[in-house]
Amino acid sequence: MTGAASRRTVLTAALAAAAGAGGVPSAAPEAAAAARHVDNRFWATHADWSGGSTAGTRVVAGARPGVVIGSPVRRTTYRDPHTGRTSAWECASWTSAPHRPGVPASEIIVSWNAHTPAGTWLQADVSGTYSDGTAMPWYIMGRWASGEADIRRTSVDGQSDGKTSVSTDTLSVNSPASGLRIASYRLRLTLYRTPGTTRTPTVWRVGAMSSAVPDRFTVPPSTPGLVRELIVPRYSQNTHLGQYPEYDNGGEAWCSPTSSQMIIEYWGRRPTAKDLAWVDPDFADPQVCQAARYTFDHQYEGCGNWPFNAAYAATYRGLNGVVTRLQSLTELESLVRAGIPVITSQSFLKQELTGAGYGTAGHLMTAIGFTAGGDVIANDPASPSNPAVRRVYRRREWENIWLRSKRHNAGGKVVSGTGGVCYLYWPESPTAAQRSALAALGIH
Known part of the structure; x- marks a missing residue:
């Protein structure tokens, strides 16, 4: 059990049309798609990475294609709130093409797979559009490194535009009952390295699970199908x-x-x-x-x-x-x-x-x-x-x-x-x- 779990706020949608859905019925593909309230989109192939926009990053081929720093586009500083240390970094970024989930979402959770050698780290962000036609700001969904020598991995509190908010690792619509949803989103990776070096993070998978889970205390029972x-x-x-x-x-x-x-x-x-x-x-x-x-x-x-x-x-x-x-x-x-x-x-x-x-x-x-x-x-x-x-x-x-x-x-x-x-x-x-x-x- 995690003592910190009570600090997490997971907001869920009230979707009357899906309130009775306990899973995808064994019907025509169209009916199954209509019943879904979860959408997964992950970028992991060479074509995926090549379809995004780059600012100083480049796509690498191989068994696990990904993105790395090519020619950094700027220098910046980062003050680590958990160590108090301010360090200089050079960085580059990759941004996905927009993705429109099959069902407009009330929540998004971003995840990534990467190698961050010493002297490097990454930041994952998400932005998008709302169902009312307005734009969502860029939200930081994590600052991460596999090690601890350069930064402390961290979520970022206090992010909200009044319509959506980030709670640790989850972007949620503040008032799902209002009917507002996230209609589309883009992901952005910013890769950092020590200035003057050739080090780079390598990211071979990034993506998001977007969802509009029915608002329910109970779910329909399923029929056992496996031993x-x-x-x-x-x-x-x-x-x-x-x-x-x-x-x-x-x-x-x-x-x-x-x-x-x-x-x-x-x-x-x-x-x-x-x-x-x-x-x-x-x-x-x-x-x-x-x-x-x-x-x-x-x-x-x-x-x-x-x-x-x-x-x-x-x-x-x-x-x-x-x-x-x-x-x-x-x-x-x-x-x-x-x-x-x-x-x-x-x-x-x-x-x-x-x-x-x-x-x-x-x-x-x-x-x-x-x-x-x-x-x-x-x-x-x-x-x-x-x-x-x-x-x-x-x-x-x-x-x-x-x-x-x-x-x-x-x-x-x-x-x-x-x-x-x-x-x-x-x-x-x-x-x-x-x-x-x-x-x-x-x-x-």
Whole structure:
């Protein structure tokens, strides 16, 4: 569980036409498209990058095409609010072509995959147009580097134009009930390096999940369609209680990086002994400490920044990571069927999830399979030990706490739910089944 989760505001749309939709029905493609409330658009191919506009960047080919600094267009300074240090940088930028989601959006979450060697970092921004024809300003969705020597990775608070606002990692329409939506958007990458060097970040994936999740306390039940369990490493966040409290109070709040580490290792990657040399040798599972440190958002003061977790996963050789939403447990089943576990975000009261033994304002766990009865098999890091991480949760309870967009908290107040938010990590060379399962969600 993450103690910082209660600071996140996730605003959701009230779309009467979609209020009863629990997923895409098995009907004609036109009907399925009309029922969707999630749109994924990621730029990752040479054609994608070449279709954007450059200002000092250039497109590089290869197995993982991307953008790098070519000839910087300007010099600037950046005062890091978390260190107080002001440094000079030269920079270049890439801007995507406009994208118009299939459904006008009430929320956008941007994620990216990149390599940032020492002396470099990047900033990801989003802008667009509203459904009333007016323009949205450019919003900063993250300042990021894989390391810590140059800047502290950070979200940026206080961004709003009165119509939309940024809360940590999510751009949301302030009043969805007004009917205002985000009609189109563009993404911009600004790449920074130490002046006079030839270093450069390399970004091989950037994109966004835009959505207009129905405003609902309950979701329609799904029909079980899969019996399978993926063998995923098990790590407990609670075994790290009290360790490195500078990273969001230690293991008590490390559900997100602990879940990320489980899936990174599922795909056969892990930090090296050199990477882990900073961790107290008396601590078990030091790779969880590593994940917490390198997903930590110094503004949010937590390890639960969704895009920062996806970006961290993608620092490992040959891995991709994105943040998206799924619309149903059926979609999750299709991913598990293809061998892709799913890190899910949910919030619930203790009595809403039988067997959990806790309630939470925000928690990440990993869905790894389904029983013969259709119940969800999850690696839940909020467990007392690594062997206890594997849990079986009742299907109907689990899908509702994950997919709903509104709920009642312990005080009876109406608050937001995550509406199916999840992280997806997969290898650079997926199997045909994995590629197909991702493509069905609009992820390529």
